[in-house]
Amino acid sequence: MPACRLYQELKRSLLVALWFIFLTFPLMVVKVDLVERVVHWRWKNMLFVGLAGFFFSFLGRWIMQRKNPGKALGKGTAWSLRFCPDPKIRKILIVLLLCLAVAFPQIFSSYQTTIMTTALMYVVLGLGLNIVVGMAGLLDLGYVAFYAVGAYSYALLNYHFHWGFWTVLPIGGLIAALFGVLLGFPVLRLRGDYLAIVTLGFGEIIRLILENWGEFSQGPSGISNISRPGFFGLELSLDAAILYIYYLMLAFVLVAIFIVGRLQHSRLGRAWIALREDEIACEAMGIDKTKTKLTAFALGAFWAGIIGVVFAAKTTFINPASFTFLESAIILSIVVLGGMGSIFGVILGAFILILLPEYLRALAQYRMLAFGILLVLLMVFRPQGLIAPGRRAYFITKKPDPET
Amino acid sequence: MNTTILKISGLSVSFGGILALDNLDLDIKQKEIAAVIGPNGAGKTTFFNCLTGLYAPSAGEILFYPGRDAEAVSLKGMKPHQITEKGVARTFQNIRLFPGMTTLENVMIGRHCRSRASILGALFRNAATRREEQEIIDTSYTILERVGLAGYVNELAGNLPYGAQRRLEMARALAAEPLLLLLDEPAAGMNPQETLNIMELIGEIAADGLTILLIEHDMKLVMSLCQRIFVIDYGRKIAQGSPGEIRSNPDVIKAYLGA
Ligand SMILES: Nc1ncnc2c1ncn2[C@@H]1O[C@H](COP(=O)(O)OP(=O)(O)O)[C@@H](O)[C@H]1O
Numbered sequence: 011m012p013a014c015r016l017y018q019e020l021k022r023s024l025l026v027a028l029w030f031i032f033l034t035f036p037l038m039v040v041k042v043d044l045v046e047r048v049v050h051w052r053w054k055n056m057l058f059v060g061l062a063g064f065f066f067s068f069l070g071r072w073i074m075q076r077k078n079p080g081k082a083l084g085k086g087t088a089w090s091l092r093f094c095p096d097p098k099i100r101k102i103l104i105v106l107l108l109c110l111a112v113a114f115p116q117i118f119s120s121y122q123t124t125i126m127t128t129a130l131m132y133v134v135l136g137l138g139l140n141i142v143v144g145m146a147g148l149l150d151l152g153y154v155a156f157y158a159v160g161a162y163s164y165a166l167l168n169y170h171f172h173w174g175f176w177t178v179l180p181i182g183g184l185i186a187a188l189f190g191v192l193l194g195f196p197v198l199r200l201r202g203d204y205l206a207i208v209t210l211g212f213g214e215i216i217r218l219i220l221e222n223w224g225e226f227s228q229g230p231s232g233i234s235n236i237s238r239p240g241f242f243g244l245e246l247s248l249d250a251a252i253l254y255i256y257y258l259m260l261a262f263v264l265v266a267i268f269i270v271g272r273l274q275h276s277r278l279g280r281a282w283i284a285l286r287e288d289e290i291a292c293e294a295m296g297i298d299k300t301k302t303k304l305t306a307f308a309l310g311a312f313w314a315g316i317i318g319v320v321f322a323a324k325t326t327f328i329n330p331a332s333f334t335f336l337e338s339a340i341i342l343s344i345v346v347l348g349g350m351g352s353i354f355g356v357i358l359g360a361f362i363l364i365l366l367p368e369y370l371r372a373l374a375q376y377r378m379l380a381f382g383i384l385l386v387l388l389m390v391f392r393p394q395g396l397i398a399p400g401r402r403a404y405f406i407t408k409k410p411d412p413e414t
Numbered sequence: 415m416n417t418t419i420l421k422i423s424g425l426s427v428s429f430g431g432i433l434a435l436d437n438l439d440l441d442i443k444q445k446e447i448a449a450v451i452g453p454n455g456a457g458k459t460t461f462f463n464c465l466t467g468l469y470a471p472s473a474g475e476i477l478f479y480p481g482r483d484a485e486a487v488s489l490k491g492m493k494p495h496q497i498t499e500k501g502v503a504r505t506f507q508n509i510r511l512f513p514g515m516t517t518l519e520n521v522m523i524g525r526h527c528r529s530r531a532s533i534l535g536a537l538f539r540n541a542a543t544r545r546e547e548q549e550i551i552d553t554s555y556t557i558l559e560r561v562g563l564a565g566y567v568n569e570l571a572g573n574l575p576y577g578a579q580r581r582l583e584m585a586r587a588l589a590a591e592p593l594l595l596l597l598d599e600p601a602a603g604m605n606p607q608e609t610l611n612i613m614e615l616i617g618e619i620a621a622d623g624l625t626i627l628l629i630e631h632d633m634k635l636v637m638s639l640c641q642r643i644f645v646i647d648y649g650r651k652i653a654q655g656s657p658g659e660i661r662s663n664p665d666v667i668k669a670y671l672g673a
């Protein structure tokens with residue numbers, strides 16, 4: 011790179027390093043010894059943080075430069091075309107991944123399987139929220155409310171009427187979708203930050219109702235002894251149930267991918283994306299804004315409801331503490347981190363956000379710190395998400411054009 | 415027999431007490447190219463926004479005749495997408511494309527109100543849906559060819575050069591199969607050559623039997639293209655007539671020279 015460019019990059023990296031030193035100062039440098047009642051100043055740590063920050067920042071910039079000189083951010087072709095242009099190889103890779111997914115519980119312990127099941131649940135949640143946020147561009151910070159609605163639908167119907175998992179599964183999804191429409195109506199005119207605030211409030215309202223309306227939801231103590239999913243009327247042992255739910259989730263993930271994939275390039279999916287890109291142009295081009303927004307809310311909520319039911323059945327105990335704003339934030343992070351609007355990105359995002367904290371346990375008390383730093387770095391270097399959503403390329407067969 | 419396609423009477427809009435449109439009467443004839451001209455801030459764009467349902471007029475009536483013998487439809491109070499479906503499509507003065515979608519997809523959005531596929535159709539991709547989807551692609555591509563953008567099919571709309579973006583807006587509007595096409599300053603920001611090309615294109619489109627109402631800031635430009643011109647100033651119509659009549663109208667000269 012040219013000298014002035016190099017100088018600029020060095021300067022930026024230096025700033026990044028200083029910023030990191032500032033951020034980690036209380037943790038890395040100051041150490042209060044409560045027994046001796048003295049403060050240790052570990053200046054050496056500061057040096058390390060600074061050097062590491064500088065080095066990695068510069069390295070990152072250099073790699074980015076090499077990858078696409080001229081432009082900072084590449085945009086355009088779909089990821090699948092960029093990463094493995096050969097559709098045959100892609101197919102083989104997908105089949106391999108599927109085999110791995112199917113064999114996973116056989117290879118790993120039931121502890122690992124449970125974690126993986128959770129990750130799969132977040133994949134579906136992410137795909138659901140991706141419809142609302144990624145495709146339709148409606149920033150929803152209260153998504154967890156629909157998850158709670160699904161979970162409580164199953165818990166309550168099971169508790170009062172002993173309805174089984176498979177009966178409630180569609181019902182839970184539909185009730186959640188109904189709530190999606192209920193939320194959708196009042197916020198039809200809102201956009202961006204206003205919408206975010208209202209949805210945030212909606213999520214909190216649902217949680218507060220569940221917490222405080224004791225006669226209805228049994229309040230903070232929650233509902234326990236929820237039935238596990240039945241297997242043709244058989245009672246399953248704990249290990250078998252773990253396996254069963256894992257495969258169920260795998261199936262749900264595949265169905266969700268299929269559905270979202272089909273919607274993405276359909277008439278409805280295009281309308282969602284147009285709505286995200288420019289609301290006024292969208293309605294002026296003949297798209298019914300109301301209908302399009304409501305279907306996005308309803309379909310997104312539907313998936314949250316379904317996963318809510320699965321969650322209640324998996325843990326057999328739920329209380330309002332599982333449905334806090336943090337949960338919405340995690341699901342939103344999955345969508346943003348993975349790349350808004352990209353199915354593969356959302357899957358990757360869910361795995362990173364759910365599995366990484368588990369496998370970072372080796373770092374003991376620095377676990378969440380390391381996790382946070384990783385997220386910050388990811389967003390600094392790939393603000394468009396891990397996988398930038400590409401648009402589908404159409405190949406016109408009718409009249410081949412010499413220029414395309 | 416009816417030769418009117420759009421009849422506007424007493425149209426008024428106010429923003430916080432300020433009249434942006436003041437008792438406007440206008441009628442557009444079938445298959446003509448008409449223009450609304452006037453100085454900046456005269457209310458031309460506001461007029462289009464009322465026609466397309468983006469603004470709600472405070473008084474007046476907008477009647478649309480979707481054919482020579484068709485019943486009048488009142489566009490007042492209709493939602494924007496319903497108006498588009500009736501056959502009125504528009505472009506925007508400050509380009510409003512869908513920048514993250516490809517050129518072809520932008521035009522495909524225009525086909526939305528002329529296609530029917532539902533969620534179920536999208537999921538099961540039955541024969542009818544596939545056929546419709548193919549029809550959308552083919553028609554959209556034909557329109558792109560028509561406006562000279564066939565080379566940009568899979569390019570993101572946001573990456574197109576400025577002139578191409580203006581053309582794409584027209585293509586997108588055409589895809590909705592309008593009877594009446596509203597163009598808001600289609601040549602704004604273009605160089606003389608591009609302006610000439612776009613005017614030529616508008617002439618060709620009109621020859622297909624569309625009615626065109628266009629806004630132009632520059633008076634000279636519309637003189638050659640339009641049969642009739644309406645001049646608006648401060649929300650009021652100050653003159654109407656053929657280009658020749660407009661050119662020699664003292665009120666118009668006054669409005670433009672700001673005397
Ligand atoms: N949404 C709005 N809110 C308030 N004032 C508006 C709005 N839209 C237009 N106006 C005002 O109406 C007048 C006419 O604007 P416009 O129709 O854009 O003029 P032009 O003839 O240049 O297209 C201007 O004074 C403008 O400030």
Ligand SMILES: [Mg+2]
Nearest residue numbers: 458459460507
């Ligand atoms: Mg204007």
